[in-house]
Amino acid sequence: MNLLHRKRRTVSDAELAVRVKALPREIEPPLGLxxxxxxxxxGAPPLAAPLTASPRWAFGAGLAxxxxxxxxxxxxxxxxxxxxxxxxxxxVAWLRLDAPSGWRVARASGPYTLAEGRLATAPTxxxxxxxxxxxxxxxxxxxxxxxxxxRPDHRLALDRGAIExxxxxxxxLFYVExxxxxxxxxGCAYTLSVDSLGGSLIHVALGWVELRRGGATSVVxxxxxxxxxxGVPPGTPFADxxxxxxxxxxxxxxxxxxxxxxxxxxxxxxxANDAVTLWxxxxxxxxxxxxxxxxxxxxxxxxxxxxxxxxxxALDRGALRVWWDALPGSPGTLPWWQRAAVRLAAWxxxx
Amino acid sequence: MNELERRAQQGDRDAFEQLYRLHAGRLYxxxxxxxxxxxxxxxxxxxxxxxxxxxxxxxxGDAAFSSWLHRLAVNVVLADRRAAARRHRRVVTDGDAVDxxxxxxxxTPERLDLERAIAALPPGARAVFxxxxxxxxxxxxxxxxxxxxxxxxxxxxxxxxxxxxxALER
Numbered sequence: 001m002n003l004l005h006r007k008r009r010t011v012s013d014a015e016l017a018v019r020v021k022a023l024p025r026e027i028e029p030p031l032g033l034x035x036x037x038x039x040x041x042x043g044a045p046p047l048a049a050p051l052t053a054s055p056r057w058a059f060g061a062g063l064a065x066x067x068x069x070x071x072x073x074x075x076x077x078x079x080x081x082x083x084x085x086x087x088x089x090x091x092v093a094w095l096r097l098d099a100p101s102g103w104r105v106a107r108a109s110g111p112y113t114l115a116e117g118r119l120a121t122a123p124t125x126x127x128x129x130x131x132x133x134x135x136x137x138x139x140x141x142x143x144x145x146x147x148x149x150x151r152p153d154h155r156l157a158l159d160r161g162a163i164e165x166x167x168x169x170x171x172x173l174f175y176v177e178x179x180x181x182x183x184x185x186x187g188c189a190y191t192l193s194v195d196s197l198g199g200s201l202i203h204v205a206l207g208w209v210e211l212r213r214g215g216a217t218s219v220v221x222x223x224x225x226x227x228x229x230x231g232v233p234p235g236t237p238f239a240d241x242x243x244x245x246x247x248x249x250x251x252x253x254x255x256x257x258x259x260x261x262x263x264x265x266x267x268x269x270x271x272a273n274d275a276v277t278l279w280x281x282x283x284x285x286x287x288x289x290x291x292x293x294x295x296x297x298x299x300x301x302x303x304x305x306x307x308x309x310x311x312x313x314a315l316d317r318g319a320l321r322v323w324w325d326a327l328p329g330s331p332g333t334l335p336w337w338q339r340a341a342v343r344l345a346a347w348x349x350x351x
Numbered sequence: 352m353n354e355l356e357r358r359a360q361q362g363d364r365d366a367f368e369q370l371y372r373l374h375a376g377r378l379y380x381x382x383x384x385x386x387x388x389x390x391x392x393x394x395x396x397x398x399x400x401x402x403x404x405x406x407x408x409x410x411x412g413d414a415a416f417s418s419w420l421h422r423l424a425v426n427v428v429l430a431d432r433r434a435a436a437r438r439h440r441r442v443v444t445d446g447d448a449v450d451x452x453x454x455x456x457x458x459t460p461e462r463l464d465l466e467r468a469i470a471a472l473p474p475g476a477r478a479v480f481x482x483x484x485x486x487x488x489x490x491x492x493x494x495x496x497x498x499x500x501x502x503x504x505x506x507x508x509x510x511x512x513x514x515x516x517x518a519l520e521r
């Protein structure tokens with residue numbers, strides 16, 4: 001009876017008008033939208049930009065259009081690259097003992113402010129920061145960055161906007177805090193953007209980045225990306241070459257409580273390019289869902305000897321690590337000279 | 352025409368990227384509300400910016416760039432709707448679409464209710480409502496853009512408001 005007699009709430013024209021008027025004029029566009037637009041722009045090449053020392057400078061809204069294509073090296077260059085890597089790693093002790101100090105604005109274009117460690121760029125402003133002796137960070141227009149520390153490691157907070165980091169140093173010397181997660185540099189180059197709601201999108205061009213929130217982590221290898229959202233664990237990494245259907249399903253699984261149907265769509269869409277994605281999903285699922293992930297991953301990237309379904313099903317760390325090392329893009333599958341550099345890094349205690 | 356717009360017009364993609372940053376929020380809001388679907392809005396926003404890049408040489412600066420871009424985006428959305436109708440393709444619009452646009456939250460329940468109700472409007476009524484009540488176009492302008500009579504535009508607006516009130520009363 002009460003239900004029958006419940007008074008129906010009425011909305012007047014005036015109330016509707018007030019609510020409509022209160023709607024925001026702007027809605028944050030999806031992260032990565034510019035990245036989708038930029039390759040579609042044809043026509044005249046860009047004029048020389050104010051900061052053109054590196055073509056990577058011209059990165060887009062949120063993310064670079066494609067400035068971070070992995071280096072395509074010829075065989076002749078590999079020894080030189082190996083030597084450069086070894087020299088880089090040999091500086092570890094020096095870097096650790098005498099951590100580079102401070103942040104410095106190396107270049108700027110357009111308006112920006114920097115006061116008390118807070119950097120803000122205008123919609124037309126760009127800033128290149130020197131990160132001590134270990135690298136540089138390009139801060140995109142309309143970004144908000146806080147410089148948190150420079151010793152013993154370099155740490156900044158990206159509250160809004162985008163950065164492009166190029167770090168030539170051993171892992172775990174450079175950290176970027178975002179509202180949703182911490183990006184830990186594992187020796188790499190990457191772009192990272194944060195939207196007005198605190199969500200982020202990272203794209204790794206070289207090396208690896210670890211996304212961390214509480215005890216949850218995602219390791220994003222080169223040529224892969226990952227989303228984060230405040231209040232939830234970092235998203236599952238996905239490959240640049242992943243299909244749109246996989247990316248959409250993965251997003252539903254990670255952030256929209258997509259559950260089994262989203263997971264099934266991910267598994268269905270997965271190809272050999274998505275082995276790292278499936279590997280991460282092993283520890284984000286349970287029971288039959290984990291079994292399904294295991295079986296698909298086992299087809300796409302057969303488990304090494306000793307890695308059984310039972311061990312993976314129990315999330316045996318050793319088994320997972322062995323399988324990880326065998327996946328494309330992981331250190332275990334790199335060319336000899338890169339493996340040597342990684343081993344040296346491990347020997348120096350920085351991995 | 353300001354320096355940024357001039358540079359973009361001459362083919363400077365960095366300048367165009369800055370224009371994108373300045374206007375993307377407004378343009379995406381228009382696409383999102385006109386389409387009632389986050390996935391469609393993303394595609395339409397892309398198309399609008401690509402079209403703007405292609406049409407920039409014809410931008411003379413008589414009107415503000417924001418108005419020119421906005422009008423261009425409206426035309427992109429309406430043209431897409433006409434093409435979709437010809438193909439008998441119905442864009443799926445439901446409440447989930449609104450959630451997908453902004454999964455991290457940040458929307459008040461009242462705003463979410465209203466955005467969902469707008470997304471659920473029939474396409475014709477939604478377009479007129481968004482253009483008139485949110486974007487501030489007049490019925491004559493809407494008539495010119497959409498090809499419907501001003502009287503029809505008024506009727507669609509009346510219908511949209513009634514449907515919205517009913518949806519919010521539930």
